[in-house]
Structures are given as structure tokens and as C-alpha cells.
Amino acid sequence: MATNPSPDPKSNLWNLTAFYLRLYRQKRGLSGEAVGRIMSCSKATVSRIEIGETRLDGTQAKALDRAWDMDGLFSMLVWYAALGHDPQWFAQYVDLEQRAQFLKIFEAQTIPGLLQTEDYARALFITGDAPNAEDLIRERMARQQLLDQEPQPFMSVLLSQTVLEWPIGSPEIMRGQLARLLELSERTRVTIQVIPRTWETGAYPGLDGSFELLSGDQFGDVAYTESPEGGRLVSSPSEVRRFAIRYHRINAKALPEEPSRALIRKFMEDTT
Structure with missing residues (x-):
């Protein structure tokens, strides 16, 4: 040993x-x-x-x-x-994120941290009254290096339409953020799909909140879910499986890649 x-x-x-x-x-x-x-x-x-x-x-x-x-x-x-609440949850989460080979992200409210522009992240942290906002922004931007590493992990991202519509910072910041999403969506190892807010979509499991699934040869499969002032890493196979099923059900409500890009582009052009 x-x-x-x-x-x-x-x-x-x-x-x-x-x-x-x-x-x-x-x-x-x-x-x-x-x-x-x-x-x-x-x-x-x-x-x-x-x-x-x-x-x-x-x-x-x-x-x-x-x-x-x-x-x-x-x-x-x-x-x-x-x-229980694990005081080291975030450090453990970031470590798994950086070692993951496959990430599945569902976000119901805001752009996921790995896809945020610096200006968008700053607007969020300042609104949250974080005392060390600039340090947190630097840490968040540093995490995004995994998007350019070789090999880049595969990322499947599901966003509620609310994420695209909710005004963060300023029209310029939102246009820049949505442009960033479009750029990332063209990468071969990134898929971004939008769950449209329509009567046809109706109520769906994503209304319960955001979460993430991380997979890697070194640690297997882990789920992560966050809440104000904390987060929880889930490693029990039965619990992780429940999150995977939820992700699959949300994905069934999502638009395909190209219609998702068209919707992102529409909101970007309409942002004034």
C-alpha cells in the first residue's frame, strides 16, 4: 500500500x-x-x-x-x-473538476463558472458582497485553464433559458458573456444546449436546482450540488445514479445544439 x-x-x-x-x-x-x-x-x-x-x-x-x-x-x-457540511468541499470539488475527463453541467440560474467571462464573474461576486472578490475572480479564471489543456475534458452543458435572459452587470457584459458561450459551443469537445421556457417544456426536474456530474479514471463518478454558502459532493453510486437520471431527463427537454446556438445568438443581439 x-x-x-x-x-x-x-x-x-x-x-x-x-x-x-x-x-x-x-x-x-x-x-x-x-x-x-x-x-x-x-x-x-x-x-x-x-x-x-x-x-x-x-x-x-x-x-x-x-x-x-x-x-x-x-x-x-x-x-x-x-x-454534513464539509468545510473543505470547495477545494475537493475544484481538485476533481481539474482531474475530470467528462463533465456534465446543468445550470438553472447563472452561467457556469467554467464558462464565465471575467466581467460577468465580477458582476456576480460584487453583487454577492464578497470581501475578497478580486481573489475569487482570479481563482475562477484560473480554473478555466482546463478548457485549453490537452486533452481537453469533454463537457456537456445544459442551460435553462433563464440563464440567458437574466441581466447581469450591464448589456455590454451580457453580450460579451453570450458571445463567449457561442465561441465555446463551436469547440469539438464542448456541447451547450438550452432548455427553452415554453409550455411544451413545462415543469421539468431542473427546476429543483443546479448540479454537476464529474467523471475521471482516478476517482470514478461524483455528483456536485451547491447551495448558498456551501456545496455537497456526492460519491455514493446510488445517489450519483439519481443525479445522472435527472440529467438525462433534463437533456430530453433541451434544444439540439444548432437551435440552442440560435437562441443564444438571439438573446445576445436583443440585449440592449
Whole structure:
């Protein structure tokens, strides 16, 4: 097994879970490969969980509880960790975002951070009364380097029509932002589709809020959903699957790529 140190178990419940996994594995004199057989995963995955790069999911926790007669300890740790607010959620999210090979983004209110222009981002942060707005803007712009890396991750983006219509900053800022969307939509590894606000579309699952799905060889599949002053990373396969189904249902309501570009172009030209 890797000799990397366990994460600080006092920092959050996910790190406490990782700490106990390594502790009980070592107390039993088991290799990562042996524990991987219990959890139905690879030795490398066990190592990543132990150092906090990947999170133990509910199925794996139940397998450990059965095999080690833990009276549900790991299942309870995972359950409480998933419910709670993780103070390191954003750093973990950005790390996964930068390592992802496939991102699926649904946004109901504003342009997703990875697609924002600097002026649009500034208008949002200033409105939110962020005390360190310029630092946050620089961090957001720096995250966008993944759009130009090789190979660029594949991105599928679904935007509600509200995102295109809601006035942010000024007409000039909005026109620049919508022009940026059009430019990105022409890239071979980016698809942008709009969910039209029509009676035909009606109520759809996206009205519940924005979320993102991230996939990568190093960490598998993770869902991310945000709320004011916080966010939540979801790694349980059953929960991630529910988000994937929701994304598929929203996508079924979206316009194809070219009609989506036409709608974006229309709002850009109409913005005054």
C-alpha cells in the first residue's frame, strides 16, 4: 500500500472514515489488495480512499461492516459524512473538476463558472458582497485553464433559458458573456444546449436546482450540488445514479445544439 499519510481525522467526517479504514486494515494485517476484494474495487482505489482522494461509498462501507463485524460503524460514518457540511468541499470539488475527463453541467440560474467571462464573474461576486472578490475572480479564471489543456475534458452543458435572459452587470457584459458561450459551443469537445421556457417544456426536474456530474479514471463518478454558502459532493453510486437520471431527463427537454446556438445568438443581439 502507499505510504502517504492519512488525512487529518479531526478535519471532517470523510477524513475520519479514511483514517479508520487504514487503522482497521493495518490492525488486521491486510493488504490493500485483500481489502479491495472485500469492497469489490482495486488496490489503488483503497489507497486513494485511505489518503482522502476518493470517498468510501455506502456499498463499500456495508461490505466492510459485514466482513469485519463492525456493527455498522463504516456505514454510519458514511451516512453522517454525506449529511454534513464539509468545510473543505470547495477545494475537493475544484481538485476533481481539474482531474475530470467528462463533465456534465446543468445550470438553472447563472452561467457556469467554467464558462464565465471575467466581467460577468465580477458582476456576480460584487453583487454577492464578497470581501475578497478580486481573489475569487482570479481563482475562477484560473480554473478555466482546463478548457485549453490537452486533452481537453469533454463537457456537456445544459442551460435553462433563464440563464440567458437574466441581466447581469450591464448589456455590454451580457453580450460579451453570450458571445463567449457561442465561441465555446463551436469547440469539438464542448456541447451547450438550452432548455427553452415554453409550455411544451413545462415543469421539468431542473427546476429543483443546479448540479454537476464529474467523471475521471482516478476517482470514478461524483455528483456536485451547491447551495448558498456551501456545496455537497456526492460519491455514493446510488445517489450519483439519481443525479445522472435527472440529467438525462433534463437533456430530453433541451434544444439540439444548432437551435440552442440560435437562441443564444438571439438573446445576445436583443440585449440592449
